[in-house]
Amino acid sequence: MRREPQRKTSHVMSLRFHWMLPKAGEVTVAEPQTPQAAALYRIESISDSSPAPRPDLEGWVHFARAAEEAGLDSILVSFSRYEPDPLVVSCALGLATSKLRYIAAYRSGLINPTSFVQQVNTISALIPGRLSLNIVAGSSTAEQRGYGDFLAHDERYARAEEFLAVCNSFWRGQPEVEFEGKHYRVERGRIHTPFFSGQPEVYISGHSEPAERLALAQGTCLLRVADTPQNLRAKVAEMRASGLEVCLRMCVLCADTREDAIRVAHSLLPDSDVGRHERSISVKNDSQMYREGAALGGEASWLNRFLWTGLVPHFGPVWTTLLGTPNDLAEAILEYKRIGITQFIMSGWPERDAVVTFGQKVLPLIREGEQSV
Amino acid sequence: MSLRFHWMFPKGGEVALKTPQATSRVLTTRSTSPAALPDMEGWTSFARVAEEVGIESVLLSFSYYEPDTIFIASAVGQATTRLKFIVAYRAGLMQPATLVQQINTVSGLIGGRVALNFVAGSDPVEQRGYGDFLDHDERYARAEEYLEVCRAFWRNEGDVNFDGKYCRVEGGKLLTPFTAPDRSSPEIYISGHSEQAQRLALAHGSSWLRLIDTPEKLRPLVARFRERGVEVSLRLCVICRATREEAIKAANSMLPSEDISREERGILSNSDSQTLKQALAAADNVGWLNRHLWAGLVPHYGSSAMTLLGSPQELANIFLEYGRIGVTQFIISGWPKLDEMLIFGRDVLPLIREAEAERS
Numbered sequence: 001m002r003r004e005p006q007r008k009t010s011h012v013m014s015l016r017f018h019w020m021l022p023k024a025g026e027v028t029v030a031e032p033q034t035p036q037a038a039a040l041y042r043i044e045s046i047s048d049s050s051p052a053p054r055p056d057l058e059g060w061v062h063f064a065r066a067a068e069e070a071g072l073d074s075i076l077v078s079f080s081r082y083e084p085d086p087l088v089v090s091c092a093l094g095l096a097t098s099k100l101r102y103i104a105a106y107r108s109g110l111i112n113p114t115s116f117v118q119q120v121n122t123i124s125a126l127i128p129g130r131l132s133l134n135i136v137a138g139s140s141t142a143e144q145r146g147y148g149d150f151l152a153h154d155e156r157y158a159r160a161e162e163f164l165a166v167c168n169s170f171w172r173g174q175p176e177v178e179f180e181g182k183h184y185r186v187e188r189g190r191i192h193t194p195f196f197s198g199q200p201e202v203y204i205s206g207h208s209e210p211a212e213r214l215a216l217a218q219g220t221c222l223l224r225v226a227d228t229p230q231n232l233r234a235k236v237a238e239m240r241a242s243g244l245e246v247c248l249r250m251c252v253l254c255a256d257t258r259e260d261a262i263r264v265a266h267s268l269l270p271d272s273d274v275g276r277h278e279r280s281i282s283v284k285n286d287s288q289m290y291r292e293g294a295a296l297g298g299e300a301s302w303l304n305r306f307l308w309t310g311l312v313p314h315f316g317p318v319w320t321t322l323l324g325t326p327n328d329l330a331e332a333i334l335e336y337k338r339i340g341i342t343q344f345i346m347s348g349w350p351e352r353d354a355v356v357t358f359g360q361k362v363l364p365l366i367r368e369g370e371q372s373v
Numbered sequence: 374m375s376l377r378f379h380w381m382f383p384k385g386g387e388v389a390l391k392t393p394q395a396t397s398r399v400l401t402t403r404s405t406s407p408a409a410l411p412d413m414e415g416w417t418s419f420a421r422v423a424e425e426v427g428i429e430s431v432l433l434s435f436s437y438y439e440p441d442t443i444f445i446a447s448a449v450g451q452a453t454t455r456l457k458f459i460v461a462y463r464a465g466l467m468q469p470a471t472l473v474q475q476i477n478t479v480s481g482l483i484g485g486r487v488a489l490n491f492v493a494g495s496d497p498v499e500q501r502g503y504g505d506f507l508d509h510d511e512r513y514a515r516a517e518e519y520l521e522v523c524r525a526f527w528r529n530e531g532d533v534n535f536d537g538k539y540c541r542v543e544g545g546k547l548l549t550p551f552t553a554p555d556r557s558s559p560e561i562y563i564s565g566h567s568e569q570a571q572r573l574a575l576a577h578g579s580s581w582l583r584l585i586d587t588p589e590k591l592r593p594l595v596a597r598f599r600e601r602g603v604e605v606s607l608r609l610c611v612i613c614r615a616t617r618e619e620a621i622k623a624a625n626s627m628l629p630s631e632d633i634s635r636e637e638r639g640i641l642s643n644s645d646s647q648t649l650k651q652a653l654a655a656a657d658n659v660g661w662l663n664r665h666l667w668a669g670l671v672p673h674y675g676s677s678a679m680t681l682l683g684s685p686q687e688l689a690n691i692f693l694e695y696g697r698i699g700v701t702q703f704i705i706s707g708w709p710k711l712d713e714m715l716i717f718g719r720d721v722l723p724l725i726r727e728a729e730a731e732r733s
Contacts, residue, residue: 017698038723044448046548050548053548054552055481057482084474084481085471085474085478085549087475088443088444088475088478089478092448095451096451110467110470112504112505113504114437114466115466118437118441121440121441122440122444122445125410126440126445142544145542145544146533146542146543147468147543148468148470148540148545150541153392176502186501187501187506188436188498188502189501189504190438192402192404192406192408192413192437192438193439193441328677
């Protein structure tokens with residue numbers, strides 16, 4: 001059952017860097033944006049009055065071209081009821097760019113696997129193979145129910161495992177797929193449109209045991225929020241030993257001095273009202289990643305000299321931030337490489353400026369330092 | 374209201390194929406057929422011609438041997454400016470909320486130029502390959518619930534709650550709206566000849582889509598739909614030549630070889646679609662339904678090969694006659710699709726528009 005990851009050999013040695021797609025309307029082509037305004041836009045993107053649910057090809061392409069130029073590998077397009085569909089957006093952006101790849105996040109319970117494979121393969125044919133997947137078993141129970149999914153956390157993982165088992169059967173090139181599980185049943189499944197070449201990379205996110213098991217069984221890479229190298233070392237070694245890559249999700253804040261970076265970071269701390277709203281979302285959430293995140297903050301908000309969780313209790317675990325000077329950041333990332341991490345999915349404030357800074361100031365130091373790691 | 378004309382979208386690689394035999398279902402359903410792959414070059418040139426000759430939309434068919442319709446519509450939509458895309462999809466392959474989110478996203482990307490053609494499912498073998506094990510009648514019962522949920526999202530009046538036999542949604546909410554210059558939800562075409570299909574179209578469709586038949590046969594059916602505020606669209610093929618005799622000659626040259634016919638019969642026998650059963654009966658019993666409507670190609674190319682043939686003036690008159698009994702839209706195909714669309718746009722459509730202008 002274990003699938004073989006498809007990787008380009010050129011990527012085996014160098015670290016791969018991906019970036020989050022900004023919310024629609026977040027990147028404006030004409031006006032510069034402050035980190036505070038960018039953070040606020042993202043926080044308010046789930047409100048009914050935000051323009052973020054409406055696709056914004058112009059702003060996205062402006063961002064994507066900067067990401068291509070900065071030397072990034074892929075863009076992660078997130079999934080939620082507050083945003084446009086990530087598969088459709090990945091396809092549209094893929095057609096408007098030439099090198100950049102797209103990691104589309106999708107929930108496994110929302111579509112049957114045969115249809116999903118047909119959609120994914122169609123996109124891969126349209127944007128020659130530049131599509132990967134981030135399969136999420138589900139996040140908040142309330143949101144899942146709004147999509148018609150009433151399974152509990154652990155059952156969602158069992159279903160996700162079946163879902164990916166069916167998908168991987170198609171992607172391995174079986175002419176007719178037969179599957180009989182608890183959640184899915186397929187008889188003589190055929191999809192003539194193939195994945196562009198080989199199989200897509202599949203990132204599995206989550207911090208729970210079931211998430212790790214799912215990644216090991218059906219994924220090519222475990223995606224999780226950054227923690228300190230010490231805390232991650234054992235887990236990463238275990239995953240790598242099983243042939244799985246590990247990718248860290250984090251925000252980055254790069255400034256000329258560490259003090260400047262910390263000052264900007266603190267300026268992103270919320271007004272108390274916004275914070276309470278977000279915390280109430282976290283409490284309702286049955287994701288283990290979110291429960292861990294909600295416990296962070298306060299005195300314990302520095303995990304080490306570079307890794308800050310001050311924003312996490314307010315905005316969720318993916319606001320875990322790596323901050324410092326270009327040298328600090330390059331050193332921190334090379335340390336992750338030493339323990340076996342191979343990929344990073346980043347985000348910053350504002351996204352486009354952060355990508356440009358990362359590409360110009362941090363990435364060259366990493367590429368240089370990588371030679372000796 | 375002027376009549377609306379749509380065209381069938383060619384399969385991958387089809388724009389380069391010049392004979393109906395080469396585009397037959399028998400050949401395009403083979404896994405080695407170019408129909409499995411997107412053909413952006415051929416499609417984009419076809420779509421631009423469609424825009425130029427005054428075709429309003431293209432219908433993208435759904436099957437396991439073709440690329441996914443939603444993404445092709447979005448991609449070709451990015452490369453065009455006026456043409457609309459009627460996307461065929463089967464109810465039941467994904468959660469209704471997921472379909473609405475995808476369609477709404479496409480609408481936001483291509484200025485709302487997307488509509489849906491709902492099919493409850495046709496071939497039970499194909500459905501099982503998609504993990505769907507319901508029978509014909511149950512598929513319609515599910516489609517009914519499915520569309521009710523979709524439409525609740527499109528009404529955009531707060532959280533969606535639904536507790537049915539096949540669909541259940543609690544506190545459903547999608548922030549990405551359907552956006553178009555003139556609509557807040559997509560047009561929905563419901564296909565099928567069965568009672569269930571008609572009921573579904575009356576309950577949830579903006580148009581019932583069915584195979585062409587003679588105006589006499591269709592008149593009472595069309596009236597029933599129009600009274601209830603639902604449009605009727607006819608699916609047909611067209612062979613237009615300078616004279617009826619030349620059109621018949623062209624039609625006869627399109628008959629396929631023996632083995633393609635035999636294989637097509639095999640594909641057809643798997644279907645539990647009532648549309649198909651009726652079309653085959655028409656072909657077996659009479660061949661010609663009236664002076665211009667011919668079922669002779671149906672046993673070889675499937676039910677949608679019901680063909681209207683004649684001279685430009687004859688065809689224009691026939692379309693106007695369907696208009697008089699209340700039909701408002703046509704989804705047309707031809708062999709080859711591009712060439713026949715050019716003939717239609719150049720020779721037939723201007724006659725129809727002229728007559729419509731005189732009348733109003």
